Amino acid sequence: RGLAKPAGPRSVRQLREAEEATPVFQYAGKAAKRKDRVFVWGFCYSGALGVPSFVKPDVGWKKPRRIQPTPYRLETEEKVGPGAAAVLSRQGTVSTGDPPLSVPVNLGRFLLSALKDGYEYVLEPSPIPLPLEKPQQTRVLQVSCGRAHSLILTDSEGVFTMGNNSYGQCGRKVVEDETYSESHLIHQLKEFDSRVVQVVCGQDHSLFRTKKGTVYACGWGADGQTGLGHYNITSVPTKLRGDIAGVNIIQVSSYGDCCLAVSDEGDVFGWGNSEYLQFASVTETTQVNVPRHLPFKIGKIKEAACGGTGNIVLTEEGNVFVWGYGILGKGPNLTETAVPEMIPPSLFGWSDFNPDIRVAHVRCGLSQFAALTNRGELFVWGKNLRGCLGTGRMEDQYFPWRVTVPGEVVDVACGVDHMVSMVKSFT
Amino acid sequence: PRGGGAQGRHCRPTPTLVSVTVRGPRFRRLKIGAGHRLDVKASGVFVLGIGHGNKLLTDLYNCHLTKVYTVGGLFGKATDDFSDTGKLVEKTTFDHITREKLERILAVIQGTNHKALLMHSNIDMKTQEAYELAVKGLIRPMGKSPPIITAIRCLQLALPEFQLEIHCLHETQQYLRKIVHEIGLELKSSAVCTQVRRIRDGVFTVDDALLRTQWNLQSIQNAIWDCQLKVKRELEKTLG
Numbered sequence: 001r002g003l004a005k006p007a008g009p010r011s012v013r014q015l016r017e018a019e020e021a022t023p024v025f026q027y028a029g030k031a032a033k034r035k036d037r038v039f040v041w042g043f044c045y046s047g048a049l050g051v052p053s054f055v056k057p058d059v060g061w062k063k064p065r066r067i068q069p070t071p072y073r074l075e076t077e078e079k080v081g082p083g084a085a086a087v088l089s090r091q092g093t094v095s096t097g098d099p100p101l102s103v104p105v106n107l108g109r110f111l112l113s114a115l116k117d118g119y120e121y122v123l124e125p126s127p128i129p130l131p132l133e134k135p136q137q138t139r140v141l142q143v144s145c146g147r148a149h150s151l152i153l154t155d156s157e158g159v160f161t162m163g164n165n166s167y168g169q170c171g172r173k174v175v176e177d178e179t180y181s182e183s184h185l186i187h188q189l190k191e192f193d194s195r196v197v198q199v200v201c202g203q204d205h206s207l208f209r210t211k212k213g214t215v216y217a218c219g220w221g222a223d224g225q226t227g228l229g230h231y232n233i234t235s236v237p238t239k240l241r242g243d244i245a246g247v248n249i250i251q252v253s254s255y256g257d258c259c260l261a262v263s264d265e266g267d268v269f270g271w272g273n274s275e276y277l278q279f280a281s282v283t284e285t286t287q288v289n290v291p292r293h294l295p296f297k298i299g300k301i302k303e304a305a306c307g308g309t310g311n312i313v314l315t316e317e318g319n320v321f322v323w324g325y326g327i328l329g330k331g332p333n334l335t336e337t338a339v340p341e342m343i344p345p346s347l348f349g350w351s352d353f354n355p356d357i358r359v360a361h362v363r364c365g366l367s368q369f370a371a372l373t374n375r376g377e378l379f380v381w382g383k384n385l386r387g388c389l390g391t392g393r394m395e396d397q398y399f400p401w402r403v404t405v406p407g408e409v410v411d412v413a414c415g416v417d418h419m420v421s422m423v424k425s426f427t
Numbered sequence: 428p429r430g431g432g433a434q435g436r437h438c439r440p441t442p443t444l445v446s447v448t449v450r451g452p453r454f455r456r457l458k459i460g461a462g463h464r465l466d467v468k469a470s471g472v473f474v475l476g477i478g479h480g481n482k483l484l485t486d487l488y489n490c491h492l493t494k495v496y497t498v499g500g501l502f503g504k505a506t507d508d509f510s511d512t513g514k515l516v517e518k519t520t521f522d523h524i525t526r527e528k529l530e531r532i533l534a535v536i537q538g539t540n541h542k543a544l545l546m547h548s549n550i551d552m553k554t555q556e557a558y559e560l561a562v563k564g565l566i567r568p569m570g571k572s573p574p575i576i577t578a579i580r581c582l583q584l585a586l587p588e589f590q591l592e593i594h595c596l597h598e599t600q601q602y603l604r605k606i607v608h609e610i611g612l613e614l615k616s617s618a619v620c621t622q623v624r625r626i627r628d629g630v631f632t633v634d635d636a637l638l639r640t641q642w643n644l645q646s647i648q649n650a651i652w653d654c655q656l657k658v659k660r661e662l663e664k665t666l667g
Binding site for chain 2: 018019022023024025026027028029030032330331332333344346347349351353354375376377395396397398399401402404408426427
């Protein structure tokens with residue numbers, strides 16, 4: 001006979017021994033770093049999301065997807081750098097990455113490309129070779145896209161422009177009857193008074209902000225968006241005067257035909273289209289072609305963003321003010337205002353339980369607004385064009401609504417019908 | 428001894444039997460109803476209604492007030508029923524967890540639950556009225572809904588133990604244990620729940636609650652008397 005005892009209920013000592021003997025798994029070490037991720041959502045058929053299988057499915061069971069209503073992770077082979085900012089255009093997405101030689105670019109429709117073969121739709125992030133003198137050292141700092149042109153800012157070699165130049169928005173002389181659709185002409189701009197630190201594209205014009213705080217503009221000017229005192233096109237970047245002469249500007253923003261600039265003392269200046277009451281507080285005219293100071297008594301302004309018909313500013317205390325026309329974010333009753341209205345902080349998660357939530361950044365799309373809090377949450381509101389808000393529903397959103405993203409949102413950029421966000425994972 | 432019997436009570440003591448006659452109402456049957464459930468492994472405030480108070484219990488249920496729990500957890504273990512008395516499934520390391528990472532996860536949980544709060548409240552988001560209520564923070568589901576956490580924060584973190592304070596609606600204690608388990612997973616480790624204690628149920632807090640030693644008639648009467656005003660005011664405010 002054997003000496004084995006029958007198996008009864010295990011005693012506490014046996015359980016404790018079994019527990020101590022189990023192996024311990026390690027999923028993350030002490031030095032585990034947070035990963036950078038990119039999430040996209042919105043209209044897919046323009047290829048702006050960078051996922052080819054949405055338009056042309058690679059596997060039989062997948063169906064083409066017209067709209068991606070919730071954030072979808074974009075997998076890129078190259079690491080998207082920590083300082084990368086994704087800036088969107090009308091129908092294309094351009095993002096900067098680590099390799100300075102090529103700019104991983106995902107172009108959508110109408111963005112007349114600088115690629116060799118001249119694609120009409122580019123469905124995946126593809127690199128663009130820039131004619132750099134020192135390709136190993138120069139880094140791409142920022143990218144901006146307009147309706148049909150884009151600007152690329154590098155740290156030591158000036159600004160590169162490409163795309164449509166029919167109004168001089170690329171900063172070079174307008175050539176009559178030039179075809180832009182398969183052109184891969186990249187023009188380099190170096191003649192500014194100091195190093196350019198920010199480039200902004202409006203619909204058909206370009207703005208450059210230099211380190212000294214001056215602003216240069218070129219391109220279409222029929223609404224006064226070049227701010228040079230006339231309504232003609234300009235094909236050479238020219239310095240702006242008016243109320244911003246001598247003022248140190250720290251941020252410029254534009255999207256459609258309206259432009260805003262923020263000075264280091266917290267004042268905001270505007271020029272361009274005012275058909276939607278953007279500058280109705282200072283003038284009755286619908287076009288302002290010289291920068292004017294907007295005397296709003298809302299506190300020191302930290303950041304401003306222009307949308308197609310509405311504008312949004314962020315003050316030092318973390319309050320958000322909106323004005324203009326459209327869905328401004330204060331319910332369905334407020335559709336237009338010439339004077340900035342504050343959006344209550346309780347809509348961004350502020351409460352007695354969390355008193356230190358502040359809005360850190362504001363961004364604008366064509367008819368949408370986005371706000372990022374210091375906790376890494378993203379709030380969107382505005383017209384939900386083809387699912388661009390990312391809420392999961394197709395209805396317009398009349399007050400700030402949270403977008404559920406699996407990570408801490410670091411930056412977001414809005415296009416016409418899609419959005420791209422840079423996200424850091426939690427752990 | 429016999430004789431000299433006074434009117435009323437008769438008391439005839441014998442060595443084996445004493446019979447006493449008593450006057451007054453008799454407590455034969457007492458209707459006691461329970462408020463929100465509290466399971467066996469949890470502790471804390473448990474609301475009961477006596478007699479006519481049962482009707483108030485239904486009204487309090489329809490007010491949909493939040494409950495506050497103190498939940499204690501332990502990192503490093505994962506069990507099948509999410510508490511420390513269950514069968515061990517896995518052991519993991521937890522030395523990479525910092526307070527900052529935990530706060531980030533809690534902020535996200537709060538954010539998604541706030542969104543669920545707005546969605547289950549059955550108010551049309553396109554109206555001006557919805558906007559006004561959202562600004563004041565008064566939107567809450569007034570009917571059936573899945574469990575929602577309205578606020579969550581970390582009271583202390585001393586690896587491997589931690590303690591959270593959770594304000595929630597329509598929840599069960601097992602759901603709170605599951606949340607602790609999921610926090611562990613999100614932090615790339617694992618966690619079990621060691622303690623669930625309800626410290627507030629609507630208007631009743633731990634200070635109003637009676638301890639085991641105070642389960643006698645006088646204390647119960649005093650407690651009911653003290654809470655009456657609070658309950659009436661809350662019912663008027665919410666149900667109108």
